[in-house]
Amino acid sequence: MNNFTVGPVQMDNETLSIGSEQIPYFRTQEFSEIQKENESLLINFFDAPENSRVVFMTGSGTASMEGGIMNFFTNEDNVLIINGGSFGHRFVELCEIHNIPYTEIKLELGQPLTKEKLMAYDNKGFTGFIVQLCETSTGILYDLNMIGDFCKRNNLFLFVDAISGFLADTISMNKMHINAAITGSQKALSLPPSMSFTILDEIAQKRCYHNNVKSLYFNYVEYLKNGERGQTPFTPAVSTLLQLNDKLKRIKNNGGVMETNRIIKERADYFRNKIQHLPFKIFTPREYSSNCVTALMPLNSSTSAYKIFEVLKNEYNIWICPNGGELKEKVFRVGHIGTINNDEIDKLIHAFDDLVKRGLL
Amino acid sequence: MNNFTVGPVQMDNETLSIGSEQIPYFRTQEFSEIQKENESLLINFFDAPENSRVVFMTGSGTASMEGGIMNFFTNEDNVLIINGGSFGHRFVELCEIHNIPYTEIKLELGQPLTKEKLMAYDNKGFTGFIVQLCETSTGILYDLNMIGDFCKRNNLFLFVDAISGFLADTISMNKMHINAAITGSQKALSLPPSMSFTILDEIAQKRCYHNNVKSLYFNYVEYLKNGERGQTPFTPAVSTLLQLNDKLKRIKNNGGVMETNRIIKERADYFRNKIQHLPFKIFTPREYSSNCVTALMPLNSSTSAYKIFEVLKNEYNIWICPNGGELKEKVFRVGHIGTINNDEIDKLIHAFDDLVKRGLL
Numbered sequence: 001m002n003n004f005t006v007g008p009v010q011m012d013n014e015t016l017s018i019g020s021e022q023i024p025y026f027r028t029q030e031f032s033e034i035q036k037e038n039e040s041l042l043i044n045f046f047d048a049p050e051n052s053r054v055v056f057m058t059g060s061g062t063a064s065m066e067g068g069i070m071n072f073f074t075n076e077d078n079v080l081i082i083n084g085g086s087f088g089h090r091f092v093e094l095c096e097i098h099n100i101p102y103t104e105i106k107l108e109l110g111q112p113l114t115k116e117k118l119m120a121y122d123n124k125g126f127t128g129f130i131v132q133l134c135e136t137s138t139g140i141l142y143d144l145n146m147i148g149d150f151c152k153r154n155n156l157f158l159f160v161d162a163i164s165g166f167l168a169d170t171i172s173m174n175k176m177h178i179n180a181a182i183t184g185s186q187k188a189l190s191l192p193p194s195m196s197f198t199i200l201d202e203i204a205q206k207r208c209y210h211n212n213v214k215s216l217y218f219n220y221v222e223y224l225k226n227g228e229r230g231q232t233p234f235t236p237a238v239s240t241l242l243q244l245n246d247k248l249k250r251i252k253n254n255g256g257v258m259e260t261n262r263i264i265k266e267r268a269d270y271f272r273n274k275i276q277h278l279p280f281k282i283f284t285p286r287e288y289s290s291n292c293v294t295a296l297m298p299l300n301s302s303t304s305a306y307k308i309f310e311v312l313k314n315e316y317n318i319w320i321c322p323n324g325g326e327l328k329e330k331v332f333r334v335g336h337i338g339t340i341n342n343d344e345i346d347k348l349i350h351a352f353d354d355l356v357k358r359g360l361l
Numbered sequence: 362m363n364n365f366t367v368g369p370v371q372m373d374n375e376t377l378s379i380g381s382e383q384i385p386y387f388r389t390q391e392f393s394e395i396q397k398e399n400e401s402l403l404i405n406f407f408d409a410p411e412n413s414r415v416v417f418m419t420g421s422g423t424a425s426m427e428g429g430i431m432n433f434f435t436n437e438d439n440v441l442i443i444n445g446g447s448f449g450h451r452f453v454e455l456c457e458i459h460n461i462p463y464t465e466i467k468l469e470l471g472q473p474l475t476k477e478k479l480m481a482y483d484n485k486g487f488t489g490f491i492v493q494l495c496e497t498s499t500g501i502l503y504d505l506n507m508i509g510d511f512c513k514r515n516n517l518f519l520f521v522d523a524i525s526g527f528l529a530d531t532i533s534m535n536k537m538h539i540n541a542a543i544t545g546s547q548k549a550l551s552l553p554p555s556m557s558f559t560i561l562d563e564i565a566q567k568r569c570y571h572n573n574v575k576s577l578y579f580n581y582v583e584y585l586k587n588g589e590r591g592q593t594p595f596t597p598a599v600s601t602l603l604q605l606n607d608k609l610k611r612i613k614n615n616g617g618v619m620e621t622n623r624i625i626k627e628r629a630d631y632f633r634n635k636i637q638h639l640p641f642k643i644f645t646p647r648e649y650s651s652n653c654v655t656a657l658m659p660l661n662s663s664t665s666a667y668k669i670f671e672v673l674k675n676e677y678n679i680w681i682c683p684n685g686g687e688l689k690e691k692v693f694r695v696g697h698i699g700t701i702n703n704d705e706i707d708k709l710i711h712a713f714d715d716l717v718k719r720g721l722l
Contacts, residue, residue, distance in 0.1 A: 001385065008384040008599055019600070020381035023369040023553060024362065025680040058555060059420045059578065060595035066578045090577075097575055186596065192384055194419060194555035194598035214458055215576075216451075217420065217427045234421035235547065237555035237598065238369055239380070319386040 001313075002344050005321040006136055006164055006293050007186040008193050009338025014250065015191055018243045026238045032230025034245050039227065041248040045257045046162075046181055046199045047172035053205055055198040055223040058236045061163040061184040062090065063218075064196035068159055068180060069094040071208045071220040072128070079128035080105060080121055080156070082113055085137035086325060087161060091130045102130075109327065110138040110295065112288040118150055128157040133165030133181075134290035137323060138283055139333065141169055141290040148176035157203065163187055163196065167257065168264045168292035168337055173201060180204040185240050188264065188292065188337040189247055194237035200224075265291045268336040271345050278352050279361055283331050293321070295333045303361055305332040311360060316351040362674075363705050366682040367497055367525055367654050368547040369554050370699025375611065376552060379604045387599045393591025395606045400588065402609040406618045407523075407542055407560045408533035414566055416559040416584040419597045422524040422545040423451065424579075425557035429520055429541060430455040432569045432581040433489070440489035441466060441482055441517070443474055443508075446498035447686060448522060452491045463491075470688065471499040471656065473649040479511055489518040494526030494542075495651035498684060499644055500694065502530055502651040509537035518564065524548055524557065528618065529625045529653035529698055534562060541565040546601050549625065549653065549698040550608055555598035561585075626652045629697040632706050639713050640722055644692050654682070656694045664722055666693040672721060677712040 003010045011019075024031060039054040046052075057064045069091070073079060077100055081091045084107035095102040105121070107113060113131075129151050134141050144160065151158040160181040162171050167188035173181060180200045186193035200208070200220075208220040216222075222233040251260055268291040272282070275296075283295035298305060309322040309332050321333040334348070355361040364371045372380075385392060400415040407413075418425045430452070434440060438461055442452045445468035456463040466482070468474060474492075490512050495502050505521065512519040521542040523532050528549035534542060541561045547554035561569070561581075569581040577583075583594040612621055629652040633643065636657075644656035659666060670683040670693050682694040695709070716722040 001383075003383065003386060005386045007596065008386070010383060016381045016383070020377045022362075022364065022371060022377070023547075025364060025366045025369070025674075025682070027683065028674065028680075059424070060597070062595040063420065063578050066576065094577055097577055184596075186384075192555075192598060192600045193596045194553075194601070215427065216455055216458055217424050218578075234423040235368065235545075235554045236421070237553060239553045240555070313386075313389065319389075321386070322388065 002318045002347060003338065004334045004340065004348060005319050006333065006335040006337065007184065009186060009190050009335060010340060011190050011192070012339045014246055015243045018246060019192065019239060023238045026236070027231065031238070035227070035230040035241065038241060038245050038248060041252060042197060042199055045248070045251070046166070047174050048199050049174055049201045052173070052199055052201050053224055053227060055200065055220050055227070056232050056236055056241065057196050057198065057223070058194060058234065059196060060193065061161070061182060061196045064182045064198050065090060065161060066094050067218040067220060068182065068198060069098055069100060070213050070215060070218050071211055072157060072159055072180060072204055073098070073100045074211060075099045075101065077101060077127045078103070078125060079130055080126050082107065082131040082142065084111070084113070084132070084140055085109055085135040087132050087135055087137060091161070110140055110284040112140060112285070113142055113147070115146060118146065122150070122154065126154060126156055128159065130159045131161070133160055133162040133169055133171055134292050136164040136293060137327070139290050139293040139295040140284045141165070141288055144171065144176040144178070148178065152177040157207070164292045164337070165290055167260045169290050170261055173199065185244065188260070189244065190338045191240050191243045191247060194240045261291070264336055267340060267345070268294065270342055271334060271336065274345065274349050275352070279356065292337055293333050293335045295323070295331050297331050298361060300361065304329045308332055308355065308361065311355065312351055318348055318351055363679045363708060364699065365695045365701070365709060366680050367694065367696040367698065368545065370547060370551050370696060371701060372551050372553070373700045375607055376604045379607060380553065380600060384599045387597070388592065392599070396591040396602065399602060399606050399609060402613060403558060403560055406609070406612070407527070408535050409560050410535055410562045413534070413560055413562050414585055414588060416561065416581050417588070417593050417597055417602065418557050418559065418584070419555060419595065420557060421554065422522070422543060422557045425543045425559050426451060426522060427455050428579040428581060429543065429559060430459050430461060431574050431576060431579050432572055433518060433520055433541060433565055434459075434461045435572060436460045436462065438462060438488045439464070439486060440491055441487050443492040443503060444468065445472070445474070445493070445501055446470055446496040448493050448496055448498060452522070471501055471645040473501060473646070474503055474508070476507060479507065483511070483515065487515060487517055489520065491520045492522070494521055494523040494530055494532055495653050497525040497654060498688070500651050500654040500656040501645045501649055502526070505532065505537040505539070509539065513538040518568070525653045525698070526651055528621050530651050531622055534560065546605065549621070550605065551699045552601050552604045552608060555601045622652070625697055628701060628706070629655065631703055632695060632697060635706065635710050636713070640717065653698055654694050654696045656684070656692050658692050659722060661722065665690045669693055669716065669722065672716065673712055679709055679712055
């Protein structure tokens, strides 16, 4: 099978090879050193301020979205949430559950946050801002430079879900004035799903320490304290952390984050240039698209996007990524993260061509 | 390295081999069928009542301990907690955090819960009972038949942490009147750490549905609903679930749970019979010991148990399992779960013999 979903994605041979090795006991100095290196490399790759820290959470990306909401905010906050799709909506849901006062900026699906729209919320007494780097349900990339400037001017705590965006799109906690950002193991890091990682600047750490979180598993203070000695409070997905270490070091030795960004952008461009003859509308304007994923809408309104997913899976051994909710029948997605080469992209495009010939597209 | 810890433990070749394979996209009928089979096999192996269900949690065992406390109990409950070590204590901590009224029965470390002790709590208006099958910090095995009878007579909801005990010791939700029980991926199932699994009878499921849990990630209703179609609400550790499926089927085809129990008991007995000449006190009376682990106390009071762990790691390539807290210097543990053969046990015993010769034990 060729996997063009947005996670779990195709892993490289080095990562797969570690997956077949025995897992070491982890309450040791040896493992602590690996974890300290993981922390330092992630901080470096997010271009995070000095004294930033990482919370290594065993759980899906949602676990770290919820952990962040619980640890960074209280009911004395008043946060702005960008809701441009199902992941933006998840933050709305989380603030509801945890009684965090919020205002949501609801965007048309696949449309960017414009300066005009944002400026209406200037000087309105907010305390925090929550947004995706890339809203993975539509592939929209938000302008984090603009948002960061807005947050700095308004003194807002900026929490960014970069679960899918990290390594595919540019992120700099320093330049974008981001206080905390998340990524996940099974996205562009191309490791097995099981963990998510939050980078916290000093302000984010202080918020955790001042907050009295009513949870053991999501109590970030425990993660920060254990992390000082390179450990986690509970048994982590040890093999994923070993694969993370190997992967981060390889990224570092192969041109760093910028080079990884460049490769993923090149791949997204290759795909987007090659599909121009196909009967698709690119759901998100190309200039606002993340390199992580392309959302496509079949032009023929009688074509079911979900059916395309099923036919490609069952007859072409290719996984693309179906959408859920209101977009299920209208839109599907093609991911550009994980180890994908141009031959595989060509194979997908030939399959699309074949579907056109068969009158299915 | 030889790994005698209690998790992550040594995995077998079949499990390791799946760890080196690409991970499939999981929002498919194909993966749903694997998950339905996982659920049905786990229900069978826990000898759970008809219509039981499984919550597949991506997270450590503690995630499912906390999830259980949040979903099964409310502040209108009044629960009894057996606290015989650090994992029993964790339930006390969780009830504190979530405002669940509780009474703790604190036991001397390494000592069983006796009938006399338990009977003092008969007819005292409790609503729930929380206990480990095996308290992994000391290796004590609780008498779940006695506890189950007590709970049935008192109409108590019985929640059992069998994270380390499952497959090592006998558990039957039917016979022991257990309403919900947990196990973890990296214990006797011998998979990578990343997930924990809770089996819920119908009463436990009803409690979830009646409870208004203030959490997205720990909202078991979402897991139960998604589980009806063989899915999870959030991306699970897909590779662990594939390894689980392979492992459960192999257990089934190789004599079932009883045969696995027998093998682990035989291994524990082999080790315990072979160390009788060594200067250890078995910390937990043998007749109350879990087959999962043996806690040992060096007789020489000047010997640091933690030092033994370090010397075995650094000089003999063997991991035993150190203790934390007040037992750190006094007790270490030898696990009997995971793929361990008698040659490996002999190697460990020779290492102990050598430590005696060297005057270190």
